[in-house]
Amino acid sequence: MTGRIKVIRKITEVVEGRRQQTASAFYECWCDVQDLATSEKYTALQTELEETIVFKVRNCKKIEEIRLNLKEFYVEYKGTEFKIYSASPMVSDNRRVLLKCHSGA
Numbered sequence: 001m002t003g004r005i006k007v008i009r010k011i012t013e014v015v016e017g018r019r020q021q022t023a024s025a026f027y028e029c030w031c032d033v034q035d036l037a038t039s040e041k042y043t044a045l046q047t048e049l050e051e052t053i054v055f056k057v058r059n060c061k062k063i064e065e066i067r068l069n070l071k072e073f074y075v076e077y078k079g080t081e082f083k084i085y086s087a088s089p090m091v092s093d094n095r096r097v098l099l100k101c102h103s104g105a
Contacts (some may be wrong), residue, residue: 005028005075006027008023011024027066053082053100056097063097066099087099
């Protein structure tokens with residue numbers, strides 16, 4: 001299934017001694033929405049990551065930045081926020097990256 005995702009960057013700054021978090025759209029792209037493999041699904045259920053989804057996106061400089069700083073980013077898909085816990089290139093196709101996410105960002 002094809003869809004459109006928006007990657008949001010959360011930045012925490014200290015302003016006048018208080019933490020303030022700002023969120024801004026970092027990247028929007030088309031993706032293929034996939035399900036986890038059987039063994040990955042079993043592991044996700046064991047670690048209580050029930051709402052898990054995989055987005056297959058094209059590799060680019062922005063995706064590389066996301067891969068380097070996973071904690072700063074989350075994905076918005078159809079109005080739902082998903083926290084990115086893994087961003088790994090596909091073994092068979094190096095031009096694609098799998099963003100593995102779970103709800104509860």
